[in-house]
């Protein structure tokens with residue numbers, strides 16, 4: 435204060451006024467504080483003040499509790515959604531965090547210190563069918579930066595059940611969750627590198643797995659969201675990571691009622707339900723269609739040899755640029771009775787490019803194939819399985835049918851012959867369409883063994899032309 439006096443001598447008069455003001459402030463603060471301290475001593479817990487506030491979502495309001503216990507102050511906004519089980523799940527999470535917070539202050543070094551606990555929630559999206567909700571908690575401790583925690587859920591609004599990620603994939607849950615894990619990891623790596631950070635693979639292996647990625651948010655009818663708060667990925671990170679995934683890349687796995695309640699799902703048809711009755715050889719026999727994407731490539735010759743030696747006919751979804759590089763292999767595919775399909779020219783996700791680009795990708799590949807085989811392809815497999823109703827319509831405008839798959843070998847992920855073989859055998863059903871990639875040696879190596887095994891189970895191998903003789907342009911099929 436003395437040094438301040440000297441420095442500010444020209445303003446002496448003002449300073450005196452200032453000093454008086456400061457004194458008043460200090461005295462009143464001390465008085466308030468000691469009063470607060472005394473009252474908190476005598477009355478350990480005050481009755482929480484609660485009041486109710488509406489939200490912009492129909493039928494949802496907030497119950498706000500303001501409570502002081504000793505030196506701790508809690509401000510909590512609980513949701514009242516009209517479904518008791520939802521309110522309970524969110525409240526019990528908040529209350530559990532609240533107990534942990536108050537327990538921390540029983541530590542001798544913190545006893546009597548001031549602490550603030552704030553909890554609130556955010557409705558991310560809601561309809562009559564579901565609610566996606568985030569609980570956000572911030573906790574302030576003495577001498578420590580603010581600590582925040584978030585938790586999120588998507589609830590069935592009628593039953594109050596939590597809808598888990600696996601639920602939206604129904605009987606495709608392991609495939610759907612595996613894809614989601616892959617996309618979330620890709621996104622996190624991309625976002626981190628955009629921030630000049632790096633998320634190590636070991637950390638991703640801990641944080642983003644089929645076991646940890648159990649909850650999700652519905653951002654909108656076309657988008658899944660996952661939030662990673664700043665504590666999850668590393669304590670030093672300032673900004674939370676928000677990962678959104680367009681369902682265009684997942685809806686093959688979302689052909690069920692739960693997913694349809696939450697998202698605008700494009701219908702993937704079964705030929706059995708759309709064209710009655712099923713014609714062709716598969717009407718009465720156990721058919722399987724093996725399909726090979728992304729070629730032709732260096733391993734395609736070996737694959738064609740294996741198929742020929744076993745009298746197996748399959749389908750190839752060739753990439754236009756590879757067709758130009760390996761025309762002789764495309765010719766051989768056609769000559770040996772395989773179906774030659776279109777997998778676009780440059781392999782973009784068609785849901786992310788313009789209508790013109792989609793049409794160009796399709797027609798340039800058709801032209802390249804037709805110049806070699808003399809036949810225009812009837813089927814398109816969208817790269818990365820990315821498709822929606824709009825893309826399917828543009829495919830239909832070319833007179834073509836989109837074909838996905840029902841057995842995902844995920845041979846692009848783990849290049850392990852035994853795992854791929856097991857997925858083929860475990861997934862095979864009459865009418866299955868199995869996806870493999872003839873650009874991977876391991877995939878090609880799996881074929882002979884898989885064919886031999888499935889034949890002992892009475893399966894026959896057919897082309898898509900055989901399996902889907904009534905395929906309709908503009909539709910999307912994933913199996914017979």
Ligand code: NI
Nearest residue numbers: 727728817818
């Ligand atoms: Ni592909």
